[in-house]
Amino acid sequence: xxxxxxxxxxxxxxxxxxxxxxxxxxxxxxxxxxxxxxxxxxxxxxxxxxxxxxxxxxxxxxxxxxxxxxxxxxxxxxxxxxxxxxxxxxxxxxxxxxxxxxxxxxxxxxxxxxxxxxxxxxxxxxxxxxxxxxxxxxxxxxxxxxxxxxxxxxxxxxxxxxxxxxxxxxxxxxxxxxxxxxxxxxxxxxxxxxxxxxxxxxxxxxxxxxxxxxxxxxxxxxxxxxxxxxxxxxxxxxxxxxxxxxxxxxxxxxxxxxxxxxxxxxxxxxxxxxxxxxxxxxxxxxxxxxxxxxxxxxxxxxxxxxxxxxxxxxxxxxxxxxxxxxxxxxxxxxxxxxxxxxxxxxxxxxxxxxxxxxxxxxxxxxxxxxxxxxxxxxxxxxxxxx
Amino acid sequence: xxxxxxxxxxxxxxxxxxxxxxxxxxxxxxxxxxxxxxxxxxxxxxxxxxxxxxxxxxxxxxxxxxxxxxxxxxxxxxxxxxxxxxxxxxxxxxxxxxxxxxxxxxxxxxxxxxxxxxxxxxxxxxxxxxxxxxxxxxxxxxxxxxxxxxxxxxxxxxxxxxxxxxxxxxxxxxxxxxxxxxxxxxxxxxxxxxxxxxxxxxxxxxxxxxxxxxxxxxxxxx
Numbered sequence: 001x002x003x004x005x006x007x008x009x010x011x012x013x014x015x016x017x018x019x020x021x022x023x024x025x026x027x028x029x030x031x032x033x034x035x036x037x038x039x040x041x042x043x044x045x046x047x048x049x050x051x052x053x054x055x056x057x058x059x060x061x062x063x064x065x066x067x068x069x070x071x072x073x074x075x076x077x078x079x080x081x082x083x084x085x086x087x088x089x090x091x092x093x094x095x096x097x098x099x100x101x102x103x104x105x106x107x108x109x110x111x112x113x114x115x116x117x118x119x120x121x122x123x124x125x126x127x128x129x130x131x132x133x134x135x136x137x138x139x140x141x142x143x144x145x146x147x148x149x150x151x152x153x154x155x156x157x158x159x160x161x162x163x164x165x166x167x168x169x170x171x172x173x174x175x176x177x178x179x180x181x182x183x184x185x186x187x188x189x190x191x192x193x194x195x196x197x198x199x200x201x202x203x204x205x206x207x208x209x210x211x212x213x214x215x216x217x218x219x220x221x222x223x224x225x226x227x228x229x230x231x232x233x234x235x236x237x238x239x240x241x242x243x244x245x246x247x248x249x250x251x252x253x254x255x256x257x258x259x260x261x262x263x264x265x266x267x268x269x270x271x272x273x274x275x276x277x278x279x280x281x282x283x284x285x286x287x288x289x290x291x292x293x294x295x296x297x298x299x300x301x302x303x304x305x306x307x308x309x310x311x312x313x314x315x316x317x318x319x320x321x322x323x324x325x326x327x328x329x330x331x332x333x334x335x336x337x338x339x340x341x342x343x344x345x346x347x348x349x350x351x352x353x354x355x356x357x358x359x360x361x362x363x364x365x366x367x368x369x370x371x372x373x374x375x376x377x378x379x380x381x382x383x384x385x386x
Numbered sequence: 387x388x389x390x391x392x393x394x395x396x397x398x399x400x401x402x403x404x405x406x407x408x409x410x411x412x413x414x415x416x417x418x419x420x421x422x423x424x425x426x427x428x429x430x431x432x433x434x435x436x437x438x439x440x441x442x443x444x445x446x447x448x449x450x451x452x453x454x455x456x457x458x459x460x461x462x463x464x465x466x467x468x469x470x471x472x473x474x475x476x477x478x479x480x481x482x483x484x485x486x487x488x489x490x491x492x493x494x495x496x497x498x499x500x501x502x503x504x505x506x507x508x509x510x511x512x513x514x515x516x517x518x519x520x521x522x523x524x525x526x527x528x529x530x531x532x533x534x535x536x537x538x539x540x541x542x543x544x545x546x547x548x549x550x551x552x553x554x555x556x557x558x559x560x561x562x563x564x565x566x567x568x569x570x571x572x573x574x575x576x577x578x579x580x581x582x583x584x585x586x587x588x589x590x591x592x593x594x595x596x597x598x599x600x601x602x603x604x605x606x607x608x
Contacts (some may be wrong), residue, residue, distance in 0.1 A: 002497045009485035291481040294442050295495045295542075296470025298463055378442040379434075382477070 003301070007308035010285070017277060018313060024273040025317025025361070026324065028266045029354045033325035034332070035263035036350040039256055043249055044177060044343040049242035051215040052081075053113060056208040056225055057244070059235035065204035066234050074208055077224045079217040084109035085205035087190060091154040091163060099340060100140060101182040102154065104190040104206075107133075113211045116178045123169025131189045134165035137180030138172045152183070159190060161197065176345050210238070267357045270317075274365035278310050282369030289373045290381025299374035303366075306373055310366035311359065318358030322351060388415035388451075389550060389582050390439055395448030397434055397605075408434045410605045412448070421576040421583045423596030430602040432586045433554055439584060440473050440552045441465045453549045470498040474543030474581075476553035480535040482527040488514065488538045489523035495546050513541035516579075517571060533564025540571055544581065551575060553585040557592050569595045 011018050056074065058064035068085070075083045087104040107127040111119060119135060127133045136146060146152070146167055154163045165185045173180050187205070194202040212221055222238040229236045239247075249256070282289075289302050326346055333344040373381075397409040408431045416422050416439075424432045437443040438450060441457045442465075450458045453472060460468060469475075482491045492513050496506045514520045517537040527535055536556060543551055553572065557565035573595055575581045585596060593599050601608045 002494070005490075006483075006485070013485055287481070288483060291477070291483075292494075293466065294440070294469065294475050296466050296468075296473075296498050298466045379437050382442075382481075 003304050003308065006305055007312055010281070010305070011309050011312050017280070021273055021277040021313050022317045022320065025270050025314055025358060026321035028270040028273070029318050029321025029358055030324050030328065032263050032266045032270075032357065033322065033346060033350055033354045034329060035259050035266070036353065037325075037329050037344060037346050038341070039259050039263070040347050040350060041341045041344045042252065042256055044179070049240070049245055050116070051240075051242075052212050053241040054210040054212055054218060054221065054238055055241055055244045056210060056236045056238040057206075059226075059237045062207060062244075064234065065201075065206060066208065066236065068203045068205055070229065070234075070236070071205075071208065073228050074210065074225055077221060077228070079213050079221045080210050080225075081213045082109060082112050082211040084113040084209040084211075085187070085207065086110070086209065087187065087204075087206040088158070089154075089156075089185070089190065090158050091156045093152060093154050101179070103182060103184050104187040105184045107186050107188070110184065110209075113209045116174050117171040118174050119169060119171040123171070126168035127184075127186055130166065130168060131186055131192065132163075132165050133168040133189075134183050134185035135169045135171050136167055136183050138170050139180035140183060141167075141170050143181075159194065159198075159201075161193065163189075163193075165189075177343055179343055267361065270314075270358060271361040271364055274310060274314055274317075274361050275368065277313065278306070278365045278369045281309065282306060282372050286373060286376060286381050287384040290376070290378050290384070293378050294382070302373050303370045306370045307363065307366040310369075311362040314358045314362030314365070318355045321358070322355060325354070387418050389418040389420075389453055390416035390584070391449075391451040392439075393449045393451075395435075395438065395450060396446050397431070397438060397443070398446045408605050409438075409445075409602075412605075412607050414600065414607060416582065416584060418582055419576070419580055421573070421595070421597045422585070423593040423599040424584065424586045424602060425588055425590075425593050425599055426602035427588065431605045432588075432602045435602065436552050436554055436584060436586045439550070440475055441469050442475075467498075470495060470546065472549040474546065474548035474551045476536070476539055476543050476551065476556045478555040478558040480527070480532070480539040480559075482535055482538055482542070484527050487524050487526055488519060488530065488541075491527070491538055492523075492541045492545050495542060499546065509545050510541075513545040514538075516544065516575075517541045531564070532560050533567055536560060536564070536568050537571065540568070540575075544575060544579070549582070551581045551583045553583065555586055555588075557587065557589060565589075565592070 056066070058066055071083055071085060074080060084106045086106070089102045089104050091102055093102070111117065111124055123135055127135055134152065140146060148167055148169060150167045152165045152167065154165065156163050191202050210221070212218065218240055225238040226236050292302060329344060329346050333341060392415070393413050395409055395412040396407070398405045398407045400406070412435070424435060426432045434443065438445055439452065441460070445458050448458065449456055455468070457465065457468060483494070486494065489510055492510045493506055496509060501509065511520060514523050517540050519534060519537050519541065522530060522534060527538070530538065556572065557568050560568060569592055572583055572585065576583045585592070587593055
């Protein structure tokens with residue numbers, strides 16, 4: 001107990017210095033937490049990918065469409081359980097700053113291949129029956145104050161024209177890693193409008209979504225599907241959902257790497273801030289440590305004193321930093337436009353990493369002062385007094 | 387009976403590649419219950435000798451026996467435990483921990499013992515009573531005068547009931563009347579509590595209070 005009392009009293013000896021160090025660590029942990037959350041949010045699509053889901057896109061680029069006729073052939077490939085499809089619609093809702101995914105989906109199959117979207121049977125039926133029906137994520141409902149029955153007017157860009165969808169239901173993610181900022185509307189509405197206004201563009205889909213029976217068969221299924229369309233006018237590339245998402249994320253790879261590097265540089269800053277404080281502390285107290293050793297305290301006791309103070313400061317800084325990270329991330333998600341970060345949750349791994357870094361900094365920062373305090377001969381330490 | 391026995395003791399320091407002898411081939415004994423004054427000019431080696439007797443420094447050659455134990459060959463960790471049990475050290479500059487009250491400072495060495503909280507409290511109160519500071523036990527060092535701080539330091543030195551009380555210039559930083567109080571206290575600890583005291587001083591008036599005085603000059607006893 002006396003060690004704890006001494007640690008606490010020592011930490012409070014220079015209140016301003018200790019406070020500034022704690023604040024410095026807290027800010028560093030906060031910055032680390034936010035940066036890691038940005039990176040993990042970016043990768044959230046990759047992380048939430050289903051192992052039994054594959055995507056078939058145009059071999060040249062996913063921006064090119066594929067014929068709807070491919071669906072029946074893909075369905076026949078052994079191991080493929082279900083096939084759905086979708087088109088990236090995009091368009092402008094309210095203004096260009098309102099970014100969220102707007103997809104034309106096959107109302108018959110989309111829910112089968114997307115079990116992470118929780119939606120009622122009546123909503124599924126409504127999407128099938130009503131041509132201009134759309135289902136929106138719960139976050140869109142909240143952020144745009146949309147309700148079932150509301151109309152959403154969208155100015156088309158990839159598919160020009162004025163489009164009007166009616167909200168028939170809300171979907172929720174089965175857990176917090178699921179993107180709840182998508183608008184999914186009936187693909188047949190798009191197809192029929194294209195048939196009328198842009199003949200030739202109809203009957204095409206952006207990508208196929210394959211639900212497979214066994215994830216271990218993905219290589220075989222990928223080869224089998226792509227072989228079907230070799231030398232056709234629209235050759236395909238079939239990959240796992242994870243690979244597909246990663247190809248998206250890799251476009252921003254340099255930025256993400258930079259953010260990651262900066263996040264880890266921040267850990268170095270934590271270490272320097274704390275090391276500086278602990279080095280000053282050890283220098284000031286070298287005489288006191290010598291006195292304690294004269295009284296019979298062991299080098300282990302002295303090490304506990306120094307390490308305890310270092311850990312106390314880093315622990316407090318880490319806890320305060322983390323405590324602020326959660327509300328600040330929530331605030332950031334509210335401030336940034338919907339869809340920028342569909343999922344912006346502070347992950348457990350980020351918490352562990354941030355807190356672990358603070359604790360590790362506490363241990364490492366104590367190493368030099370400890371070696372100085374216990375490595376010095378008592379008689380040399382006593383000369384620092386007076 | 388000798389409580390301290392020193393045989394052919396030498397101590398040298400090395401600066402760069404030069405050996406600087408501080409103590410040369412010293413042999414003497416300190417009887418149990420003695421109040422020994424060690425005198426000598428600055429640099430004569432008296433503090434070094436005191437440190438060696440207290441087990442906070444190691445000799446280059448020779449042997450030191452304190453209460454029948456050869457401490458010259460003990461390991462660092464064994465010496466720490468030995469000091470806690472056998473040595474009470476009084477420093478020139480008191481060296482109290484500023485974050486602890488007088489009571490807590492005196493209690494500090496007792497945390498190395500197996501005493502219960504109640505026993506520690508009794509020991510602390512007794513030690514502070516001996517030095518006449520029971521009224522100031524909750525004061526921090528900065529709230530005490532130099533003389534009072536030194537009395538707290540003496541209470542800290544005697545609270546474990548050590549075999550040997552060593553004092554390095556205990557009056558060196560005090561005014562005349564405070565110095566007088568401290569010397570009286572050391573005398574009392576020696577006469578009333580039968581503590582063996584070894585005191586380094588270069589104040590002849592302080593040395594007068596000792597039962598015996600040994601002079602050191604250029605590392606040799608005279």
